[in-house]
Amino acid sequence: MAGSEFSKETFCLMWHCYSPGISKQQVRVNFQSKFNRKSHAEHDVKIEELWRGKLSGDVTLYNGMKFRLAGMSEDAEKAPSIELDIGLTCYRDFQCTNYSSESERLRSDGLRDFNESQAYMSDPLGVSAILITSDDKVVVEKRSTKVGEYCNMLDLPGGHAEPSNVPGWKQEYEGNVQCQDAFLSLKSSDIVNEIFDSIVQEVVAELNIPRDQLSEPHLVGILRQMLSFGRPSTLFVVKAVDIRENDVRRMYGEGGEEQFESVDIEFVSLEDIQCGTWRSRSEQFTPSAHAAFYIIAQSTKATATED
Template sequence: MMDPEISLLFQSPSPAGIAESQAQAELSPLYDRHPLPGDQAQIESAWAARRQQSPWLFDGAKFRLHSVELLEGGPFRFRLGLTCYKDFVGTNLAERAGRLRQRGSRDLGDSQAYLADPLGVGAILHTADDQCVFLRRSLSVGEAPGKVDIPGGHPEPQAVAGCTASSQGPIRHQDLPGELVVQEVFSSVLREIQDEVNLPASTLSSPALIGIAQNETSAGRSSAEFYVRCSLSSEQVRHNYTLGGPEAQESTSIIFVSRQDVLTMEPSAGLWQELCPSAKGAIRLYRAVMGASQ
């Protein structure tokens, strides 16, 4: 199934997905966004305008996905730089995003070179009674307000830096050990499920990476999509959700869709039209990787 809002950068060759133990992360300034002359002034202007509309937004360090690699018979590798949410607003979400992609292709052979491209995470969350969990985003969130999404967010460099001895001052690539970065990428999706759906960690399986999807509505920004099993039924999940978690304000309702309906949902379907691109990408990857194996 095709949808112009999404593209797939990578999908797991294994129907079981990729486990944390099979992944590596390589961090380098070489994988940061390439700045352009006069760039920062345009970013600051775009950020000021966005903050005026949504004063609750805040800047923060993010991982920038440059590329991924899967060696034959070897581990999966994230190649990551550092970026921030302000740069994301001023590049990927700016009106000039299309021009930046064209210039990146022309100058460096990389359409994403001048974009912040912060790495997101999302999860196909599968309940014990064969339902998949979706959330209706609130109107106060910075991206895709009112749309239907899967649980997700961002892995945080600050969480990794806080685990190291060199955590004072600005976050530096050398302060972020690859094994801790991988741990943060995989654990962040569980943290988002716990915070957004209010589920105990003990009810969630270890995440399996099913692939990387790109959101073409935000200039190709990438999201690592995972599969997570929950030992609770959909009614138990609904009960926990209604009690409210730390990030309950990010959504207004919970939606359950049977696994079979997820696997057969058509782009013309009403729910598909309401989905965020990240959720569409996760569904496409889930179908491609795990659809025939469960």
């Protein structure tokens, strides 16, 4: 479902299709440099200094190239197929635009100069998993104090699709978002594959669940996180096959490659999401978790209406 966005305090839902979601065969990517962040002459000269300031803090930050989501559209003739307008950005620019003290001004300037609030924002495309256990629980992680976003909050497993994982990417492209060779070298279908593959890899790395016990991901939503001034993120449903809450706790306790990003895990039942009882501590959840729970609840209402 595309069109008018659902405005919430913490997120803005651009598109959703919960049941059953869409596969990678229903997603296309339009990968061009025109979808990169616009250069802001006054702010961009400050980015290196801002980045150095962030690196001097207590959090662990790494720069690297990311895909930038500039927009999306739904194919009216092949609904619910969608097309994503993708450019390049980097994590440094994200921290220094979407997480800058001047974020509000950058959005205002974007509206003034391009009639687009996100024009000057980095907006790297995040990926998040609605990981559902076989006993109908959604897994959430309590983020550590060392991560660059949403410290100590409850979040879905996730991260980013990585341009460096796409066939054709070369080391020489790193740090140059305007490199035309990069836009000529990467195939759109391979970028789609990386977006879908990356979310499964994040679940494996963060929760230590074997890949062969996870279903293929289905895209169910795309949102903008309003607490980070419009940063976009995708939501995928991934099911843990024959794995219950206790199994996930055990696997997580054995340690995963990226377990350092969280300090604990919790579980929210689908029943609690559908009934809204999780809202009693809604301030503890990130925008992606809010959007995921909203989509699940709306899907339940739609199913009940159809019945």
